[in-house]
Amino acid sequence: MELVIINLLDGLVMGLLLFMLSSGLTLIFSMMGVLNFAHASFYMLGAYFGYQISQYVGFWPGLIIAPVLVGCGGALIERYGLRRVHKFGHVPELIFTFGLALLIEEVVQFIWGKSQMAYDEPAVLNFALFSIGGNEFPAYKVFMIFIAVGIFLVLLYILTRTRVGLVIQAALSYPDTVQNLGHNVPLVFMGVFGVGTALAGLAGVIAGPSLGTFPGMAFLLGSIVFVTIVVGGLGSLWGALLASLLIGWLLTFAASYNVHMSDVLTAIGFTPPEDMAEHFLRDLWTLTMPQIGPILPYILMVLILIVRPRGLMGKREV
Amino acid sequence: MTAIKSTDRAAAATSGSAVLKRFAPWIIAALFLLFLPVIFASGSALTIMNQMAITIVFALAYNMLLGQGGMLSFGHAVYMGLGGFFCVHLMNMVAAEEWFLPIPLLPLFGGIFGLAFAMVIGFFSTRRAGTVFAMISLGIGELIAACSIIIVVFFGGEEGISGDRTMGPEIFGLDFGSQIEVYYLTAAWLLVSAAAMYFYSRTPIGRLANAVRDNEERAEFLGYSQRYVRLISFCASGFFAGIAGGLFAINFEILTEENLNLVTSGTILLITFLGGVGFFIGPIIGAIFFTLLQTVLSLYTEIWQLYVGALFVLTVMFFPGGMSGLLFMHVRPYQLGKLNILFLPYLKTFLPATAAILGGVGFLEIAFHAKNASVGDQMMTLFWLTFDSHGLIPWLVCVLLAIVGGYLACRMAPLLRDAWDEANSLVAN
Amino acid sequence: MRKTTSILFAGLIAGVSVFGAAQAQDVKIAFIDPLSGPFAGTGTQGLAEWRYAADQLVNSKGGVLGGGKLEIVPFDNKISAKESLIQLQVAIDQGIRIIAQGNSSGVANALTDAIEKHNKRNPDKHVLFINYSAVDPALTNDKCNFWHFRFDANADIKMDALTDVMMKDASLKKVYIIGQDYSFGKAVAAAAVANISKKMPNTTIVGNELHPIGKVKDFTPYARKIMAAGTDAVITGNWGTDMVGLGKAVIQAGYKGPIYTYYAATTGITKTFGAEGKDVIRLVGEGQLNPPVSKRAADYVSGYKAKHPDFDITQPRIANAVEMLAKGINKAGGTDIVKIATALEGMQHASIWGGNVTMRAKDHQAIQDIHIEVHTNDKITFDFDNSSYGLYVESTIKDAGMNSPTSCKMTRPS
Incomplete structure (x- = not known):
């Protein structure tokens, strides 16, 4: 029981971190129709900028400056890169962001090298806030939860209660009509791209110390973020939140419980083969849940795409 | 496509x-x-x-x-x-x-x-x-x-x-x-x-x-x-x-x-x-x-x-269009017999552009060497030249090449575009 | 169209062939390891160590074959088996007959297999494989061959040494084994289970599991299980970011006992663990840096640090490999690979890091002293990552695994 509670909390942290990435990505995707492959690269840039700033002025200023820098970079890339490619069609756009992801990873390696960065939690938060059954819960994770929830509330307010939010909401469904009504849709695009990447940057700053700051961090998280928005449904903030939490818990619980395939197979009536070491299905019989945990979200995504291509809470099809 | x-x-x-x-x-x-x-x-x-x-x-x-x-x-x-x-x-x-x-x-x-x-x-x-x-x-x-x-x-x-x-x-x-x-x-x-x-x-x-x-x-x-x-x-x-x-x-x-x-x-x-x-x-x-x-x-x-x-x-x-797209773009000027119009503008644009690229590559290579070379091993070889990567001159040369080349290439680009339009137009010159 | 590409192609291929015009008296060693991509950090440090060892230990002391120099020629394999085989071919074409590789047992498997086939198909161009790091036990057991020599202790020998030390500590009642889901991770787990059940009757293994390699985003759930099981000691073969992720998660979950590792040091790992990992992270490996065993060893390390302030001696065995190879070449009196390999078989060597290295003839596995080291900042002469933290030797097993069994059945050229 104690383990369940602590896993729920850990899954919440993971899920909210995914949400910070997927909320920006889902807005970008649904407005511009382009899956930004480089989204997780902005997350990585956030972590590296945060690390570099923390070397001079400490963690806290980095929490503000790094996302702003990343957001400005994102807006510039939208203005001078993506908009240029936009006229060639969706596939070149997608390929552009794919190339951008490669390039950002190489640039990061060029500047900071290939080793892991020693980016640490701020000393103020580097203690265990409470412990459940001997398992300590770091204060920093509580801080992560608060930041993510704060972002969700701010986004929800902007999208549903402000004029800008209304334009964005309208542009999600009818971009051409909004353009015809005289709104500067390109500027809105640039703004949304900038804010989306800034959110990814913020996620990087706060995840860098706890999940590690290294050149592979974007690749590690990149495709799972797509999975999240596809599962959640495009353009839906609630969908992004739901899918993020779902996948956060899925990953956590799959890693936590050593469900053995042999038990499952035996339970549904199969008998284990005598010659386990030689049997051609031996890998299936010896499989455990943590081994396949990280690929469960992909199975979920493929199933969702087959059964319900608009995702859990999406407004229109992918 | x-x-x-x-x-x-x-x-x-x-x-x-x-x-x-x-x-x-x-x-x-x-x-x-x-x-x-x-x-x-x-x-x-x-x-x-x-x-x-x-x-x-x-x-x-x-x-x-x-x-x-x-x-x-x-x-x-x-x-x-x-x-x-x-x-x-x-x-x-x-x-x-x-x-x-x-x-x-x-x-x-x-x-x-x-x-x-x-x-x-x-x-x-x-x-x-x-x-x-x-x-x-x-x-x-x-x-x-x-x-x-x-x-x-x-x-x-x-x-x-x-x-x-x-x-x-x-x-x-x-x-x-x-x-x-x-x-x-x-x-x-x-x-x-x-x-x-x-x-x-x-x-x-x-x-x-x-x-x-x-x-x-x-x-x-x-x-x-x-x-x-x-x-x-x-x-x-x-x-x-x-x-x-x-x-x-x-x-x-x-x-x-x-x-x-x-x-x-x-x-x-x-x-x-x-x-x-x-x-x-x-x-x-x-x-x-x-x-x-x-x-x-x-x-x-x-x-x-x-x-x-x-x-x-x-x-x-x-x-x-990728590299093949670039090549096949020239089929039409070729069929019109106007490839020769493009030759000089290409030369004028590509020479400075090449210089700019070389400058940029040189800059990256020198920066990489200066950052990663071992102490006392400051000499590096690039494009058949050996020099000290910690000295100021190679850096300056590269930056200069990149800026001047880039500037010239940008200046020449409209010329190339005009020539390109002309080479693709059916009107005889 | 095709013509232009073919001209370009011709030029570039010619470039490759000209690239390595060999000098007669020198002996070249092809260093095939990742120099670009995510594992380039380890590869570039390995290359620097090889070059330094060749210069310091051989070339400045008279060289090989009466004045010839050992020259290390780098080839970037991008940690890919396919690229390694292409680079192997390029190296052979350049007339290089000695290959050094270490990162990734998968690549080592591909190379040893390809080299055995190459030597069978090209009896006039034999190639020698110096494996300085890949520790998959299979390489000196089922997959062994005459051309392959391993200078690191394999995963089984290290685990044998580690459990020899662990069995003396009666407080270790519950051990948790966790590793990456691939051949090396499985080999560590199997060796740990076998050794613990044999040597530590009062200890139970409370967890033994594998996680996907390089795919885990957050290790916290694993750490929770380790805590919930009331673990006294963690054993892991993890490396790279999987090591840091696991270690940090376990420490932050409140774990205070020892974490026995194979690779939790250098390339940013030591610095990232920093104070958190003090007296928690332990490492089993060869080559003693702290305390330095001799003035010669200390000079060797400080000379290296002076040359490469940002690098560390990450793989001390490289020094042994270079010295032993030079001895072998001199004993063979030429570059005949069969003679060099025969000279290396059974060779005894007094290591710069103290103790003896014996290249066991029956499986080409180097037998050497294995140490259990602790991550600390006390009494550290040579730190890692310039972080003031380093590894301090706590206990040593002399000639570890001297009598360890092997299933190697080697066919020697007649």
């Missing part, structure tokens, strides 16, 4: 003499492949050429999806990899004399396995095009790559499965122990597969793939099931990818997780796009270029991937 341009010429080829013209490129290509080892006889050159041939087959197969069918796949390495794994297992069975199969036919079985798997996956993934297809391909790619580590029986874990091609039955005294024998086998398969893929794209079903790519609703109204058309393209692509996998198995005699993972899938996308998806020859150019980049450039610089990344992004931004 541009339609396959060379089709115009192929369509015109109906008369008797045109038949020869139609097959001429293939005969030239065959002769070229036949005599290539005379020039490049060393083992490494043969290995690199084999690698190139395999990449060409794979890239052509990939372009059946991307260029001809308009389907963007992020997991196509799966079909090549599975075909390859299957072939290594076959090779081992042949070596154990459980099976009789001449090694040269092995890629065919790789192709059949790739086809079979593509049929299974394509059954549900080709129901929709666009993003749904792309995301399913990504998901399947991740799944199979992950399975390859878990299912040790078939995939051999991270060290993979290895075989020995020389253990097969000897055909005409060939045991494929030497590189040159493998080269000719690979070249033959390359020629056959490339020709098959080319003529496939000229069949009605190949044309339908283009139609569905350009407007799926219209194709549907004409009475063709878009899903069925996509499935056929997908299966054909899987078949040829499997052949590439079989060739890989014969060449390297080992397949690992790396043959299935997303990096390989991403690389083939990159190769195909760099070469250009609009033309049949595009992926061929891309594969040759990229293989050279990967094996040769990496001997000279550690930051070659940075250059590849930059090249890729710049290509998408400025030349979405």
Whole structure:
């Protein structure tokens, strides 16, 4: 029981971190129709900028400056890169962001090298806030939860209660009509791209110390973020939140419980083969849940795409 | 995306003499492949050429999806990899004399396995095009790559499965122990597969793939099931990818997780796009270029991937048609006899642009050296010049080259554009 | 069109062939390891160590074959099996007959297999494989061959040594084994289970599991299980970011006991663990840096640090490999690979890091002293990552695994 509670909390942290990435990505995707492959690269840039700033002025200023820098970079890339490619069609756009992801990873390696960065939690938060059954819960994770929830509330307010939010909401469904009504849709695009990447940057700053700051961090998280928005449904903030939490818990619980395939197979009536070491299905019989945990979200995504291509809470099809 | 341009010429080829013209490129290509080892006889050159041939087959197969069918796949390495794994297992069975199969036919079985798997996956993934297809391909790619580590029986874990091609039955005294024998086998398969893929794209079903790519609703109204058309393209692509996998198995005699993972899938996308998806020859150019980049450039610089990344992004931004698109842009001025108009503006733009690129490359290399060289080892060699990477002058030279060259190139670009418009206009000058 | 590409192609291939015009008296060693991509950090440090060892230990002391120099020629394999085989071919074409590789057992497997086939098919161009790091036990057991020599202790020998030390500590009642889901991770787990059940009857293994390699985003759930099981000691073969992720998660979950590792040091790992990992992280490995065993060893390390302030001696065994190879070449009196390999078989060597290295003839596995080291900043002479933290030797097993069994059946050239 104690383990369940602590896993729920850990899954919440993971899920909210995914949400910070997927909320920006889902807005970008649904407005511009382009899956930004480089989204997780902005997350990585956030972590590296945060690390570099923390070397001079400490963690806290980095929490503000790094996302702003990343957001400005994102807006510039939208203005001078993506908009240029936009006229060639969706596939070149997608390929552009794919190339951008490669390039950002190489640039990061060029500047900071290939080793892991020693980016640490701020000393103020580097203690265990409470412990459940001997398992300590770091204060920093509580801080992560608060930041993510704060972002969700701010986004929800902007999208549903402000004029800008209304334009964005309208542009999600009818971009051409909004353009015809005289709104500067390109500027809105640039703004949304900038804010989306800034959110990814913020996620990087706060995840860098706890999940590690290294050149592979974007690749590690990149495709799972797509999975999240596809599962959640495009353009839906609630969908992004739901899918993020779902996948956060899925990953956590799959890693936590050593469900053995042999038990499952035996339970549904199969008998284990005598010659386990030689049997051609031996890998299936010896499989455990943590081994396949990280690929469960992909199975979920493929199933969702087959059964319900608009995702859990999406407004229109992918 | 541009339609396959060379089709115009192929369509015109109906008369008797045109038949020869139609097959001429293939005969030239065959002769070229036949005599290539005379020039490049060393083992490494043969290995690199084999690698190139395999990449060409794979890239052509990939372009059946991307260029001809308009389907963007992020997991196509799966079909090549599975075909390859299957072939290594076959090779081992042949070596154990459980099976009789001449090694040269092995890629065919790789192709059949790739086809079979593509049929299974394509059954549900080709129901929709666009993003749904792309995301399913990504998901399947991740799944199979992950399975390859878990299912040790078939995939051999991270060290993979290895075989020995020389253990097969000897055909005409060939045991494929030497590189040159493998080269000719690979070249033959390359020629056959490339020709098959080319003529496939000229069949009605190949044309339908283009139609569905350009407007799926219209194709549907004409009475063709878009899903069925996509499935056929997908299966054909899987078949040829499997052949590439079989060739890989014969060449390297080992397949690992790396043959299935997303990096390989991403690389083939990159190769195909760099070469250009609009033309049949595009992926061929891309594969040759990229293989050279990967094996040769990496001997000279550690930051070659940075250059590849930059090249890729710049290509998408400025030349979405890829290298072949760039080449075929000149067909029209050539036909109008106006190529000479372009010569001087090209020179005026490209000379400063080259200087700017050299300056930029120099800057990166010097920065990399200054950052990573050991203490006391400040001398570096770049473009046949040896100098001190910690000195100010090389930095200044590079920055100056980059700025002045870039500025001049930008100044000259409008001239080039005007000349380009003129060269493409029908009005005689 | 085809013509232009062929000219380009011709030029570049010619470039490759010209690239390595060999000098007669020198002996070249092809260093095939990742120099670009995610594992380039380890590769570039290895290359620097090889070059330094060749210069300091051989070339400045008279060289080989009466004045010839050992020259290390780098080849970037991008940690890919396929690229390694291509680079192997390029190296052979350049006339290089000695290959050094270490990162990734998968690549080592591909190379040893390819080299055995190459030597069988080209009896006039034999190639020698110096494996300085890949520790998959299979390489000196089922997959062993005459051309392969391993200078690191394999995973089984290290585990044998580690459990020899662990069995003396009666407080270790519950042990948790966790590793990456691939051949090396499985080998560590199997060796740990076998050794613990044999030597530590009062200890239970409370967890034994594998996680996907390089795919885990957050190790916290694993750490929770380790805590919930009341673990006294964790054993892991993890490396790279999987090591840091696991270690940090376990420490932050409140774990205070020892974490026994194979690779939790250098390339940013030591610095990232910093104070958190003090007296928690332990490492089993060869080559003693702290305290330095002799002035010679200390000079060697400080000379290296002076040359490469940002690098560390990450793989001390490279020094042994270079010295032993030079001895072998001199004893063979030429570059005949069969003679060099025969000279290396059974060779005894007094290591710069103290103790003896014996190249066991029956499986080509180097037998050497294995140490259990602790991550600390006390009494550290040579730190890692310039972080003031380093590894301090706590206990040593002399000639570890001298009598360990092997299933190697080697066929020697007649």
